[in-house]
Amino acid sequence: MPVANTALTTLVTLPEYFSASQAALLFSFSSSFLLTLFTLLHVWQSLIAKFTTLLHVWQSLTAKTLKLHDKIEIISANEINFFTIFTPKTFLH
Numbered sequence: 001m002p003v004a005n006t007a008l009t010t011l012v013t014l015p016e017y018f019s020a021s022q023a024a025l026l027f028s029f030s031s032s033f034l035l036t037l038f039t040l041l042h043v044w045q046s047l048i049a050k051f052t053t054l055l056h057v058w059q060s061l062t063a064k065t066l067k068l069h070d071k072i073e074i075i076s077a078n079e080i081n082f083f084t085i086f087t088p089k090t091f092l093h
Helices: 002-017 020-077 082-086
Strands: none
Touching: none
């Protein structure tokens, strides 16, 4: 427990090193620093959430593309000739 004892000793001896105005300034600085830190963490969390959403959209689009690719392979596996389907019979004879 040396860390806890050091922190307690620092809190007890803090008035010896700082005046009231210096302590208030230190508290103000530390609270604004923490507020800035939490704001940055919130922004970071928001960016991660948006990135995750983009990954889900990309995954969905990729899955749909793969399904479409599978359907095209099934059609070509059935050997359907698109030329004979879409060409008028007069040109084939």
